[in-house]
Amino acid sequence: MDVLDLARTQFAVTGSLHFLFVVLTLGLAPLVAIMHTRYAVTGNPIHERMTRFWGQIYVTNYALGIFTGLVMEFQFGLSWSGLSHYAGDIFGAPLAIETLGAFFLESTFLGLWIFGWHRLPKWLHLACIWLVTLTAHVSAFWIMATNSFLQNPAGAVERGDHLVLTDFGALLTNPTLTMALPHVIGAGLWTGGFVVMGASAYHLFKRTSEREFFTRSLRLGVITSFVGSLITVGFGYAQFLPLSTLQPDKFEASALTGASLGAMIGIGQLLQLAIMFVLMPVVYWLPRWRWAQPILMVITPLPFLAAILGWLVRETGRQPWLIYGKLTVADALSPGLTSGMITTSLIGFAGVLGLLAVVDYVLIARTVRRGPAAVTLGADGPADSTERAHALSY
Amino acid sequence: MDILWFGVFALLLIGYFALEGFDIGLGLLLPVLGRTQKDRDRIVAAMAPFVLANEVWLVAVAGVLFGVYPSIEGDVLFGLYPLVVSLLVSWILRDAGLWFRRRLDGRTWQAGWDWMICIGSYGLALSWGMALVALAGGLSGPSIGLLGLGGGLVIAAALAFHGWTFASWLLPGQVTGASRDGRALLASACVAAAPVAVLLAAAAPWLLDHTAPTGTLSVLSVIVLPFAPVMVGAQVWTWRTFGPRRAADRIPSFF
Numbered sequence: 001m002d003v004l005d006l007a008r009t010q011f012a013v014t015g016s017l018h019f020l021f022v023v024l025t026l027g028l029a030p031l032v033a034i035m036h037t038r039y040a041v042t043g044n045p046i047h048e049r050m051t052r053f054w055g056q057i058y059v060t061n062y063a064l065g066i067f068t069g070l071v072m073e074f075q076f077g078l079s080w081s082g083l084s085h086y087a088g089d090i091f092g093a094p095l096a097i098e099t100l101g102a103f104f105l106e107s108t109f110l111g112l113w114i115f116g117w118h119r120l121p122k123w124l125h126l127a128c129i130w131l132v133t134l135t136a137h138v139s140a141f142w143i144m145a146t147n148s149f150l151q152n153p154a155g156a157v158e159r160g161d162h163l164v165l166t167d168f169g170a171l172l173t174n175p176t177l178t179m180a181l182p183h184v185i186g187a188g189l190w191t192g193g194f195v196v197m198g199a200s201a202y203h204l205f206k207r208t209s210e211r212e213f214f215t216r217s218l219r220l221g222v223i224t225s226f227v228g229s230l231i232t233v234g235f236g237y238a239q240f241l242p243l244s245t246l247q248p249d250k251f252e253a254s255a256l257t258g259a260s261l262g263a264m265i266g267i268g269q270l271l272q273l274a275i276m277f278v279l280m281p282v283v284y285w286l287p288r289w290r291w292a293q294p295i296l297m298v299i300t301p302l303p304f305l306a307a308i309l310g311w312l313v314r315e316t317g318r319q320p321w322l323i324y325g326k327l328t329v330a331d332a333l334s335p336g337l338t339s340g341m342i343t344t345s346l347i348g349f350a351g352v353l354g355l356l357a358v359v360d361y362v363l364i365a366r367t368v369r370r371g372p373a374a375v376t377l378g379a380d381g382p383a384d385s386t387e388r389a390h391a392l393s394y
Numbered sequence: 395m396d397i398l399w400f401g402v403f404a405l406l407l408i409g410y411f412a413l414e415g416f417d418i419g420l421g422l423l424l425p426v427l428g429r430t431q432k433d434r435d436r437i438v439a440a441m442a443p444f445v446l447a448n449e450v451w452l453v454a455v456a457g458v459l460f461g462v463y464p465s466i467e468g469d470v471l472f473g474l475y476p477l478v479v480s481l482l483v484s485w486i487l488r489d490a491g492l493w494f495r496r497r498l499d500g501r502t503w504q505a506g507w508d509w510m511i512c513i514g515s516y517g518l519a520l521s522w523g524m525a526l527v528a529l530a531g532g533l534s535g536p537s538i539g540l541l542g543l544g545g546g547l548v549i550a551a552a553l554a555f556h557g558w559t560f561a562s563w564l565l566p567g568q569v570t571g572a573s574r575d576g577r578a579l580l581a582s583a584c585v586a587a588a589p590v591a592v593l594l595a596a597a598a599p600w601l602l603d604h605t606a607p608t609g610t611l612s613v614l615s616v617i618v619l620p621f622a623p624v625m626v627g628a629q630v631w632t633w634r635t636f637g638p639r640r641a642a643d644r645i646p647s648f649f
Contacts, residue, residue, distance in 0.1 A: 059648075063493040067486045073456050074471060074478055081468020088464020089610050096461025096614055099454045101621045107453075108628040111446030112635065114648050119635055168613045334472045345479045352483055356490050363497045376496060379646055 004330055006342040007079040012315070013350050014075065016308050017357055018068035023307045025065050026140060026185060027192020028058040029133040031224060040126045046213060049372045052117075054196065054217070055129075056377040057367055059114055064353075064360045066107075071349050073099070079342065080322070082332035087163045087323055090156045090171070091149060098142035106135035117378035140188075141181060148177035151314070152246045153323050163326065175242035179235050180314070186231030187310070191303040193225030198300030199368040201293035210371055215287040218296075222275070222283045225303075229272040236268065236310075247324060250317035257316045264309035267302050395615065396605040399462045403601070404594045406458060408587045410451035411553075415586035417441050417448055419557020421488055421515025422550060424508060427561065427569050431501065434508050438492065439647030440564045441557075443636035445492060447629055449485070461614055466604045473533040477525045484517025492649045519553050520546035526589055530596070549589060556586040564638050 001009070032055045039047035073095075076083060083091060112120065113128035120128070149156075155170030156163040165171075200218035203210055243250055251258050279286065286292060318324050322332045367375070420427075420441050428434030459467045471478050491511035495504050523546030528537045559574050559582035566573035594601075605611070 060493070060497065063489065067489060070453070070485060071482055073453065074482055076460065077456075077468050077471025078475060078478060081472045084460060084464045084468040088460065088467060089606050092460035092462070092464040092467070092606065093610050093613055096457040097617050099457025100618045100625070103457075104450050104454050104625055105621070105628060107450035108447040108625075108632060111443055112628070112632060114446075115443035116635060118645050164607065165609050165613070334468060336472070337475075341475055345475075348479055348483050352486055356486070359490075359494065363494065366498075376646065377648055 003337055003339050003342055004333055006339065006346055007333060007337065008329065010079065010342065010346040010349060011075060013346075014068055014071045014353060015315075016311065017353050018065065018072050019307060019311055020304055020357070021061055021065040021068060021360075022140075023184075023188050023191045023304065024061050024195060025058065026136060026188030027190065027224070027228065028054065028061065028195070029129075029136050029192075030189070031192055031196065031220070032058050033129045033133045036126050036129050040122055046216070048378075049213060049375075050217065052375045052378045053213075053367075053372040056375050057195070057199075057364055059110070059377065060360060060364050060367060062110070064357055067356060068353055071353065078345065079334055079337060080332045081334040083322060083327070085162065086327050086332070087149075087153070087156070090153075090163055090165045091146060093165070093168075094142045094146040094149070094171070098139055098146070102135045102139035102142060106132055106139060109135065114377065118380050137185065140184060144181045144184060145172060145174065145177050147314075148174040148180065150321075150323050151176040151318055153326050158326070163323075176239075176246060179239045179242060182231055183235040183239065183310075186228045186233075186235060187303065187307050189228030190225045190232055191228070191307065193221045193223070193228055194300050194303050195221070197221030197225060198297050200287070201296035202368060203371060204287055205290060205293035205297070208371055210373075213372055218287045219283050222279050222286065226275050226280050229268075229275050233268055233272045236265070247317065251313070253317045253319050257313055260309040260312040260316070264306045264313060267306045267309070271299065271302060271306075395608065395611045396602055399458070399605065399611055399614070400598060400602055403455070403458045403462060404591075404598075406451050406455045407594060408591050410448075410455060411587040411590050412583035413444070413448040413451060415553045415556045415583065416560035417445050417557070418488075418515045418518050419553035419555065419586070420561060421511045421557070422519060422554045423557055423561075424512045424515075427558075428508070431504060431508075433569065434504075435496075435647070436565065437561060437569055438495065438508075438511070438649050440561060440569070442492065442647050442649035444632060445489075445649070447632045449489070462606055462611065463601060463604050464606055466601075470529070470533070474525050474528060474537055477521050477528065477537050480517055481521035481525070484514045484521060486514070488514025488518060490514075496647070496649060516550065519550035523547065523549035526593055530593055545589075552586050552589070556582040558582075566638070 032051060035047055035051040035054060038044070039051050076095075109128045109131040113125065113132060116125050116128060148154075149171060152174055153163065154174045155165060155167040157166050158164075196217055198221075200214040200221060203214040204218065208214075251261055282289075320328050320330065322329045420437055424434055424437060428437050459470070487510050491507040491509075491514060495507035495511070498504075520543070523544075524538060524542035526549065527542045527545035528535065558570055559579050561569045562572040562574040563576065563579045
C-alpha cells in the first residue's frame, strides 16, 4: 500500500470504530434520560435501577467514543493538511462550533451526571442527563453538517487557491445533511433499542431473578427500535432524490460502495419489516416467549453492521473526491507524509483503539451478565467490605 | 474580532494546562503518593469528577485551531507529527486507565490500569514539553531531541507540583500529608500554565497574521459566544459540586 492508501485506511479504521460506539451513545442517551425522568417523577426504585444499569452500559460505551473521537479530530491536521489549506475557512467553522458549543458542554455535564449521584439535587441531576442528550445530538448535527460539506460543498466559492464562505445558511440546509441527519439519529435509536432488547432477552432466557426489570426493558427496547427503524428507513430512501442530482454516480463509485449499499438495505429493510409486523404486534407477550429470546439476542449486532455499511456507502461513494468535485483525496494528503510516519501512527492508533474496543465490549457484556445488582454507577454505599472498613476509618 | 478569538484560543490552551495539568500531575505521582490500592483509589476519586470537564479544554483548543487558524492548523499538527501521535496515544491510555480501573474487582486488573494512568500521564507531559520546545523553535529543528526532553521534564515537574497542590487542597493532610488553600492551588495552576502562556505571547503576532477571514469569525462569534456563559457556568458548577467540603464523603467513585 502506498502512503495515500495507508492514510485512508487509518481514517477508515478510526472513523468506523468511532461510529460503532457513537451510534450506541446517541441511542442510549435519550433512553437513559427517559428512565431517569420516570425515576425522578415517580420515585419508583425500579426506574432508579434501570437508570443506573443502562446508564453504566451507556457510559462504558461512551469511553471508547471519546478515545476514537480524539484521534478523528487531530487526524485532519496530521494526514490531510491539504483540506484545511484549501477549505479550512469553511470546513473549520462547524468543527470549531461542535467542540465549543456541543462537546465541551456534553463532556462537562456528563462528568456532573456520572459523579453527581447522591450529591446533586434530584432535578438538577436529571437536568444533566437531558443536557448530555441534547448536546450529543447538537454535536451530531455539526459533525454531519461538516461531513455534508464534503459530499456537496454548498455555500462556498473558489477564490484563488482556496474556498471562501459565501452563505452559511446553505451549509446548514445542505440537502445531503437534511435527509442524512435524521437517518443517523434514527439508526442510533434503533441500535440503542436493540441493545436494550438483546440484553433483556439474555436475562429472561437465563431466567435470572430480574424478571420485571427485563420485561419492562425488553418492551422499551422493541418500541424504541420500532421508532428508530421507521425514521432510519424513511430518511434512508429519502436520500436517493437529492443524491440523484448532487452525486449521480455515487453507487457506481466502486464495487464496495454498491455491495455495501445492497447489504445495508437488505439488513435494514428486512429488520424494519420484522419489527413492524412481527415484534410490535406481540410486544406485550414477547418477554414471556422463551423460544424467541435467542433470536432477539442473535439479531442485536445487526444495526451496528448496517450503520458501518452506511458510512462505507457515504464515504467510498464520494471517491476520488475529498470535497466532491473540488478537491481530491490525493491532493489533500499532507505534503511530506512518509510511509514510515503513517505506518507507525496507523499501527499505534488501530492497535491501541482496537484492543481497547475489545476490552470495552467485554466489560459491557460483563455488566449485562452480572445484572442490575452489581452496578457501580450511582452506588450509594461502599462497594465491598474492605472499602466499608476504609470508609468507617474516616 | 481577531483579537477576541486569539483571546479565546489563549484562554482555552492556558485553561487546559491550569486544569488538566493537575490530573496529569496526579497521574505522574500516582505510584509515589498511592503506595496501596486504597490510596490510589482515593487519589483517583479526588480528581475523577474533574477529568471530563478538564480534558475537554484541549478538544476545544483543537477545534478553535481548525476554525480560527485553518491556514496553520495542518502545518502545526503535521510539523509535530510524532509528538501529536504520542500525545494522543498517551491521552487515550491515561483515560482508559481511569475508565476501566474499577470495572472489574481483581487486584491485578486495578493495579495494571493504575500503571496505565501513570504511563499515559508521563507520555502526555513529555509529549507536551517536546511539542512546546519544537513550537518555540518555529518547527525548524527535529521534533525529538535532548532540548525537547529537557522541556518535557520541566513540564512534568510543573504538572506534578500542580497535582500535588491539588491533592493537598482537596484532601488536606490525607494523601500528601500537607494542606494547601485555594491561593496555593491558583499559584500552582499559574506554574503549570506559565510555559504555554509565554509561548502564546511570543506567537501572538504570527497567530493574528493567520486568522480566518472576518466572515468565518462572524459566524463563529454569533453561534458560539451565546454559549459562553453556559460553558463557564457548567465549569463553575463542577467545582462547586466536587470541591473540598464534599470530597471526603463515602460515596464510591465511578473511576
